[in-house]
Amino acid sequence: MADKLLAVKGMNDLLPADSHAWEWLEDLVRHLMRLHGYRNIRTPIVEPTALFVRGLGEVTDIVEKEMYTFVDHLNGEKLTLRPEATAGVVRAVVEHSMLYDGGKRLYYMGPMFRHERPQKGRYRQFHQIGAEVLGFGGPEVDAELILLAHRLWSNLGLQDVRLELNSLGQPAERAEHRSALIAYFEANINALDEDARRRLHSNPLRILDTKNPAMQSLVEGAPKLMDFLGEESRRHFEQVGEILRAQGVEYRVNPRLVRGMDYYNLTVFEFITDRLGSQGTVCGGGRYDYLIEQIGGKPAPAVGWALGIERVLELVRESGRWPQTPPPDAYAIVTDMKQWPVVMRVLTALREIGVSVQMHASGPQGMGSMKSQFKKADASGAAYALVFGQQEFEQGQVAVKSLRDGQGEQRLVPLAAVAHWASELKA
Ligand code: ATP
Numbered sequence: 001m002a003d004k005l006l007a008v009k010g011m012n013d014l015l016p017a018d019s020h021a022w023e024w025l026e027d028l029v030r031h032l033m034r035l036h037g038y039r040n041i042r043t044p045i046v047e048p049t050a051l052f053v054r055g056l057g058e059v060t061d062i063v064e065k066e067m068y069t070f071v072d073h074l075n076g077e078k079l080t081l082r083p084e085a086t087a088g089v090v091r092a093v094v095e096h097s098m099l100y101d102g103g104k105r106l107y108y109m110g111p112m113f114r115h116e117r118p119q120k121g122r123y124r125q126f127h128q129i130g131a132e133v134l135g136f137g138g139p140e141v142d143a144e145l146i147l148l149a150h151r152l153w154s155n156l157g158l159q160d161v162r163l164e165l166n167s168l169g170q171p172a173e174r175a176e177h178r179s180a181l182i183a184y185f186e187a188n189i190n191a192l193d194e195d196a197r198r199r200l201h202s203n204p205l206r207i208l209d210t211k212n213p214a215m216q217s218l219v220e221g222a223p224k225l226m227d228f229l230g231e232e233s234r235r236h237f238e239q240v241g242e243i244l245r246a247q248g249v250e251y252r253v254n255p256r257l258v259r260g261m262d263y264y265n266l267t268v269f270e271f272i273t274d275r276l277g278s279q280g281t282v283c284g285g286g287r288y289d290y291l292i293e294q295i296g297g298k299p300a301p302a303v304g305w306a307l308g309i310e311r312v313l314e315l316v317r318e319s320g321r322w323p324q325t326p327p328p329d330a331y332a333i334v335t336d337m338k339q340w341p342v343v344m345r346v347l348t349a350l351r352e353i354g355v356s357v358q359m360h361a362s363g364p365q366g367m368g369s370m371k372s373q374f375k376k377a378d379a380s381g382a383a384y385a386l387v388f389g390q391q392e393f394e395q396g397q398v399a400v401k402s403l404r405d406g407q408g409e410q411r412l413v414p415l416a417a418v419a420h421w422a423s424e425l426k427a
């Protein structure tokens with residue numbers, strides 16, 4: 001036998017034991033998005049590398065070391081597997097002039113790729129669901145998005161997800177803060193680690209995001225961006241908070257919350273849990289009022305978030321509410337291959353009424369004994385067996401046998417009048 005080929009490290013197969021929970025989450029999200037007037041967008045998984053370099057910022061973790069970038073050998077183009085979807089959505093919105101008749105509420109679901117060290121909750125192919133609102137600048141949109149995510153947690157039955165909020169202000173305010181920050185870190189240059197020194201002049205804000213315990217107290221005492229916000233930025237932030245508080249949504253203002261991409265301004269937020277160890281951020285987002293312009297569109301404000309499906313579902317699993325695949329309503333037991341043309345017609349009629357039926361399938365020895373078929377029917381979890389026995393079949397009937405209640409009641413029903421009895425089989 002040839003060597004087994006395995007999946008790429010950090011990229012996982014999703015098997016039926018788990019895929020039902022994914023579909024359950026996706027269905028819930030689709031429903032919620034519809035309730036809020038968000039429409040689905042699907043963009044390519046491969047984008048020009050320049051989109052991410054320009055969109056996310058050159059000195060971000062993602063662009064510096066996490067992107068799967070390759071050259072298209074056929075034409076020499078530099079391409080990247082998308083590490084996130086906001087840049088692609090913005091590109092599509094600009095490319096198709098989608099804002100010409102007003103703002104848009106969009107959502108997406110799909111795989112993202114980052115070359116990280118794989119561990120629980122951190123993969124190289126992972127999956128995000130994201131919501132983006134483009135063309136509206138008001139704080140009520142920030143609040144709507146945060147509330148939408150918040151509703152999702154409660155619909156999923158999750159309780160231990162807390163919200164952290166910050167404002168990154170506007171570019172001019174950030175520039176002022178940046179200078180103050182550089183001055184502060186320069187005055188404490190000996191306390192900086194190598195990473196921080198490298199970022200001191202390129203991206204000092206990211207130093208605040210350090211995970212190095214030795215730098216915590218230094219970072220604690222750094223000038224806070226919040227103190228550099230002007231009147232308007234401050235008001236925007238306060239209005240978001242006011243709306244959230246009026247809905248009973250609790251949050252903590254975290255002045256050190258800066259997020260990993262450069263494109264954010266004003267509101268940024270994260271939903272965090274303590275139940276997933278160090279991979280505790282389940283959802284993050286914020287305003288990105290300058291990204292559309294940066295990607296070549298007419299300037300327009302925007303705000304959005306993205307959640308990690310793997311982390312959210314891990315939290316669902318942890319909460320003990322893992323949804324199981326529902327069994328079929330009925331299992332069809334067939335005694336003779338000759339019955340199939342008619343049986344298949346009956347099964348189709350049942351399915352049209354909404355009864356889910358799994359049919360027995362033949363093996364090397366034909367359909368198999370009645371006993372072995374009943375075993376399969378039981379294992380399928382179906383509530384009923386439809387027994388197409390030879391004699392009944394010839395009389396135009398099928399036996400419906402309950403598999404759940406005790407020894408199983410059995411009654412004969414006419415093959416020709418499926419609609420009369422089918423709905424009784426539905427779970
Ligand atoms: P982290 O700080 O954990 O690396 P991030 O700030 O890089 O997260 P974002 O780029 O904001 O994450 O992506 C939004 C969400 O996508 C995260 O909150 C997380 O739930 C999920 N996510 C990000 N990277 C991964 C990954 N490598 N594997 C699984 N989920 C991920």
Ligand code: MG
Pocket residue numbers: 061260
């Ligand atoms: Mg990351």
